[in-house]
Amino acid sequence: MxxxxxxxxxxGQPMKQEVEARTLLVHFIRENLGLTGTHIxxxxxxxxxxxxxxxxxxxxxxxLFAVQAEGAxxxxxxxxAQDGTLHPLQEGFWEKHGLQCGFCTxxxxxxxxxxxxxxxxxxxxEIRQAxxxxxxxxxxxxxxxxxxxxxxxxxxxxEGKGG
Amino acid sequence: xxxxxDRTEHHTAKPEGSSKKVETTDEPRTTTPQKxxxxxxxxxxxxxxxxxxxxxxxxxxVKLPGMLHMxxxxxxxxxxxxxxxxxxxxxxxxxxxxVITGEDLKKAGNLHWMPTLMSxxxxxxxxxxxxxxxxxxxxxIATDRYIAADAVEKVVVEYxxxxxxxxxxxxxxxxxxxxxxxxxxxNHIWHWSAGDKAATDKVFASAKHVVKEDIxxxxxxxxxxxxxxxxxxxxxxxxxxxxxMTSQAPHAHRTVFALxxxxxxxxxxxxxxxxxxxxxxxxxxYPGYVVCAVASLVTGKPVKWVEDxxxxxxxxxxxxxxxxxxxxxxxxxxxxxxxxxxTISDCGAADAAANPSKFPAGLYSICTGSYDMQAAHxxxxxxxxxxxxxxxxxxxxxxxxxxxxxxERMTDILAHDLSVDPAEFRLKNFIKPEQFPYxxxxxxxxxxxxxAGALQKAMQMIDYAGLRKEQxxxxxxxxxxxxxxxxxxxxxxxxxxxxxxxxxIKMFDSAEIRIHPTGKAxxxxxTKSQGQGHETTYAQIIAEELGLPAADIQVEEGDTDTxxxxxxTYASRSTPTAGxxxxxxxxxxxxxxxxxxxxxxxxxxxxxxxxxxxFEVKGSPAQHKTIQQLAFAAYxxxxxxxxxGLEATDYYDPPNLTFPFGSYICAVDIDSGTGEVKVRxxxxxDDCGNIINPMIVEGQIQGGLTMGLAPALFEEIxxxxxxxxxxxxxxxxxxxxxxESPHWELGKTITPSPHHPVGAKGVGESPxxxxxxxxxxxxVDALWHLxxxxxxxxxxxQKVWKLLRQHGVTG
Numbered sequence: 001m002x003x004x005x006x007x008x009x010x011x012g013q014p015m016k017q018e019v020e021a022r023t024l025l026v027h028f029i030r031e032n033l034g035l036t037g038t039h040i041x042x043x044x045x046x047x048x049x050x051x052x053x054x055x056x057x058x059x060x061x062x063x064l065f066a067v068q069a070e071g072a073x074x075x076x077x078x079x080x081a082q083d084g085t086l087h088p089l090q091e092g093f094w095e096k097h098g099l100q101c102g103f104c105t106x107x108x109x110x111x112x113x114x115x116x117x118x119x120x121x122x123x124x125x126e127i128r129q130a131x132x133x134x135x136x137x138x139x140x141x142x143x144x145x146x147x148x149x150x151x152x153x154x155x156x157x158x159e160g161k162g163g
Numbered sequence: 164x165x166x167x168x169d170r171t172e173h174h175t176a177k178p179e180g181s182s183k184k185v186e187t188t189d190e191p192r193t194t195t196p197q198k199x200x201x202x203x204x205x206x207x208x209x210x211x212x213x214x215x216x217x218x219x220x221x222x223x224x225v226k227l228p229g230m231l232h233m234x235x236x237x238x239x240x241x242x243x244x245x246x247x248x249x250x251x252x253x254x255x256x257x258x259x260x261x262v263i264t265g266e267d268l269k270k271a272g273n274l275h276w277m278p279t280l281m282s283x284x285x286x287x288x289x290x291x292x293x294x295x296x297x298x299x300x301x302x303x304i305a306t307d308r309y310i311a312a313d314a315v316e317k318v319v320v321e322y323x324x325x326x327x328x329x330x331x332x333x334x335x336x337x338x339x340x341x342x343x344x345x346x347x348x349x350n351h352i353w354h355w356s357a358g359d360k361a362a363t364d365k366v367f368a369s370a371k372h373v374v375k376e377d378i379x380x381x382x383x384x385x386x387x388x389x390x391x392x393x394x395x396x397x398x399x400x401x402x403x404x405x406x407x408m409t410s411q412a413p414h415a416h417r418t419v420f421a422l423x424x425x426x427x428x429x430x431x432x433x434x435x436x437x438x439x440x441x442x443x444x445x446x447x448x449y450p451g452y453v454v455c456a457v458a459s460l461v462t463g464k465p466v467k468w469v470e471d472x473x474x475x476x477x478x479x480x481x482x483x484x485x486x487x488x489x490x491x492x493x494x495x496x497x498x499x500x501x502x503x504x505x506t507i508s509d510c511g512a513a514d515a516a517a518n519p520s521k522f523p524a525g526l527y528s529i530c531t532g533s534y535d536m537q538a539a540h541x542x543x544x545x546x547x548x549x550x551x552x553x554x555x556x557x558x559x560x561x562x563x564x565x566x567x568x569x570x571e572r573m574t575d576i577l578a579h580d581l582s583v584d585p586a587e588f589r590l591k592n593f594i595k596p597e598q599f600p601y602x603x604x605x606x607x608x609x610x611x612x613x614x615a616g617a618l619q620k621a622m623q624m625i626d627y628a629g630l631r632k633e634q635x636x637x638x639x640x641x642x643x644x645x646x647x648x649x650x651x652x653x654x655x656x657x658x659x660x661x662x663x664x665x666x667x668i669k670m671f672d673s674a675e676i677r678i679h680p681t682g683k684a685x686x687x688x689x690t691k692s693q694g695q696g697h698e699t700t701y702a703q704i705i706a707e708e709l710g711l712p713a714a715d716i717q718v719e720e721g722d723t724d725t726x727x728x729x730x731x732t733y734a735s736r737s738t739p740t741a742g743x744x745x746x747x748x749x750x751x752x753x754x755x756x757x758x759x760x761x762x763x764x765x766x767x768x769x770x771x772x773x774x775x776x777x778f779e780v781k782g783s784p785a786q787h788k789t790i791q792q793l794a795f796a797a798y799x800x801x802x803x804x805x806x807x808g809l810e811a812t813d814y815y816d817p818p819n820l821t822f823p824f825g826s827y828i829c830a831v832d833i834d835s836g837t838g839e840v841k842v843r844x845x846x847x848x849d850d851c852g853n854i855i856n857p858m859i860v861e862g863q864i865q866g867g868l869t870m871g872l873a874p875a876l877f878e879e880i881x882x883x884x885x886x887x888x889x890x891x892x893x894x895x896x897x898x899x900x901x902x903e904s905p906h907w908e909l910g911k912t913i914t915p916s917p918h919h920p921v922g923a924k925g926v927g928e929s930p931x932x933x934x935x936x937x938x939x940x941x942x943v944d945a946l947w948h949l950x951x952x953x954x955x956x957x958x959x960x961q962k963v964w965k966l967l968r969q970h971g972v973t974g
Binding site: 020022023027030031035036037038039040041042043044046047049076077078080081086090093094095097099100101102103104105106109124127128129131132133134135136137138139140141142143144145 | 207208210214217218221223224226308309386387390437438439471693695858859862865866868869870893894898902904906
């Protein structure tokens with residue numbers, strides 16, 4: 001099996017690692033980089049537990065090879081809180097009880113983060129559509145939608161203040 | 164090992180503590196300020212910061228030095244003789260250390276078979292034949308998970324296919340025998356019954372109205388987003404086995420491992436780390452766990468096994484698969500008088516159901532539900548088929564979902580047949596508040612309830628009369644709209660030691676609380692959260708009792724070396740059992756605090772009274788000692804004749820189960836062109852007794868409702884005639900997303916349990932139990948005028964479309 005050097009930025013830090021050609025991006029993130037907040041829930045790109053941001057876009061990292069991230073900038077759940085301060089999405093999930101077992105939560109937050117960047121004032125139905133590639137078995141989704149709405153409101157308010 | 168033949172269910176009469184009368188209220192009570200956050204506070208969860216930042220530690224996050232990886236070769240046939248297993252090519256791959264077969268396990272001490280929780284036996288790895296599709300055939304141990312997966316492809320297994328038997332009614336003909344290892348050459352496993360047959364037959368003989376229906380609840384799968392897995396770490400020098408495992412019941416699993424392996428129990432440590440959803444699927448011991456532990460024993464190295472999703476869906480324990488034939492009788496006044504049910508339970512290739520030992524059909528006999536009737540008789544026959552073994556809960560208390568679905572469908576059919584509004588029919592037939600504690604015809608003693616209260620509240624919230632009017636108008640226009648009700652009674656919190664055990668171990672649960680000198684605490688429990696929020700709710704229970712801020716109480720579960728012995732978390736048992744143990748342990752601590760306070764304040768104990776977080780001298784509250792002061796004194800200035808320190812343990816044996824209930828009403832619209840069912844509104848009024856954390860209770864109910872919607876409209880494990888699983892990925896086995904999940908409208912009533920020490924009942928599963936019949940009833944209600952009496956779940960667009968065409972609706 002051929003080996004390749006992958007150079008990329010992970011949560012703002014430059015990284016360089018050698019991997020087998022077939023190494024999945026999710027295994028690279030979890031095993032090589034030790035960032036286990038990105039989870040694996042299925043084999044068919046169905047559940048979204050492995051969602052990360054690749055150059056700002058949400059992708060399911062179980063369906064990409066690590067070598068496909070060459071030169072890219074990736075963001076995982078570990079990079080979302082800044083200097084010990086929770087991101088409004090993390091705060092929203094906590095305030096609104098948007099998580100129970102926590103297994104889908106990192107993927108859900110990453111997906112929502114990319115969506116709010118695209119649509120900062122979403123409607124309930126738009127949020128539901130946006131996270132429809134991420135499965136949650138515990139919450140029934142209502143409180144996840146509320147959590148994302150909380151974050152949208154908070155991000156809007158801070159923008160209004162010029163923050 | 165006892166064979167489960169011809170069993171009749173008996174319940175102990177008049178459990179203690181059930182006779183106290185209770186009132187129903189609307190809002191939870193709080194007795195502590197927010198800084199303490201005892202019961203009734205919407206405290207944000209203590210466990211969340213780690214999950215929100217990707218710092219949870221789930222099974223696949225456990226990585227030990229020198230760790231090996233295991234993968235499994237699985238059967239492509241549902242039923243086949245194994246002629247030969249050739250692993251020579253697999254063993255040639257660099258990095259492959261071993262291939263473990265059934266023969267190897269046999270040589271290692273007959274480990275190729277294991278006992279199930281229902282005193283049946285199940286293959287770990289097969290020698291003669293396979294009995295279900297995707298059955299574990301042999302295991303690869305390699306240095307890397309990719310190499311292990313490569314090696315799986317290199318193993319050549321020669322099979323001689325045998326006929327599969329997928330339908331249990333076919334299996335009962337015994338033309339194909341699934342379990343040839345058994346002495347009796349039959350697929351019939353056991354017969355079980357509850358209630359009074361003669362009395363029921365008599366009631367039916369003179370009944371004015373009788374309705375009959377065949378109702379099937381199909382196989383479904385819990386499909387927690389995290390699959391199952393293990394890291395086994397055997398230390399040959401110490402003879403010590405450390406096991407990380409996705410376990411809902413770590414102590415019970417430790418005892419099972421000790422009994423099966425012969426390792427001394429003190430040398431086995433089971434750690435259940437953060438669990439990514441359980442719902443019953445992480446109660447059984449699967450073959451993969453056993454082989455993984457054996458692999459570590461043999462190699463002396465840590466071995467990791469984590470299922471992939473298709474393995475999880477195809478081979479792990481299923482839920483439901485109950486074929487029910489029900490009859491319900493009413494008198495001339497439209498009063499329900501009797502229920503008679505015959506059921507076939509498709510067990511798959513082993514009876515590996517996760518039930519208490521004496522209940523092969525779980526708590527199915529709760530099937531008379533919320534209705535007062537003279538007599539009932541219910542029978543179940545367990546049958547082997549060439550399908551994976553199991554019978555787990557899927558977020559319910561041991562077959563209660565099957566029972567509730569049946570009684571709620573039958574009630575609706577009878578109401579419709581009598582041309583009585585289903586709400587009015589229920590109100591007329593409910594067990595009345597003054598009848599509690601209520602003895603059911605199958606022997607249960609319901610602790611408390613106010614069924615009419617919950618239904619009336621739901622009717623008011625959804626504007627039932629308005630919906631009925633709207634339905635009539637729409638029907639005139641040819642539009643299909645239905646309204647469905649489910650007024651369920653659950654039975655949770657197993658259970659009293661006189662009736663409930665698993666492999667002989669009684670179903671108590673436990674708590675141990677230690678108060679530190681600075682007034683902070685650690686509390687450990689015998690249960691194991693899988694997302695229910697125990698780290699918060701248990702802290703709030705202790706805060707309520709002792710006045711320590713919940714934020715100052717660290718809750719731990721899941722490590723058998725540190726937590727007291729308990730039977731784990733499933734069947735909504737944690738609050739009724741371990742939660743109660745937490746209360747009792749806190750009260751022991753409080754009793755000791757009183758002695759210390761009396762000593763410090765130089766008064767008699769009888770002169771003291773408790774006030775939120777302190778003991779005060781009666782009539783002189785300025786003279787007091789807070790819980791923090793008393794904790795400090797327990798270590799620095801303890802009274803003569805009283806032990807130093809401040810800790811207590813309690814093993815709580817509940818006097819009875821608890822009986823949460825509720826009424827759900829939903830409105831559906833059916834697209835006659837496509838057959839699609841849209842849940843437009845869904846009102847859920849739940850009563851789970853006293854509420855510990857209203858936010859967590861809401862979360863449990865909303866999640867449970869979506870998990871009730873799932874089998875009602877989408878989920879089913881489908882097999883073809885050869886026993887091949889046709890729904891082995893999440894692309895085929897459809898879980899609801901945020902788009903399909905309705906906006907749930909919640910309401911509540913509060914009718915405390917008279918015997919639970921803080922009046923709580925358990926809530927996590929009520930909605931999964933109550934929601935499916937509400938939806939099914941709504942669909943049938945929309946189609947009744949066309950001549951449709953019943954439709955089995957999942958109610959897919961294809962099914963509805965066909966029904967509509969059969970009844971002359973062409974869209």
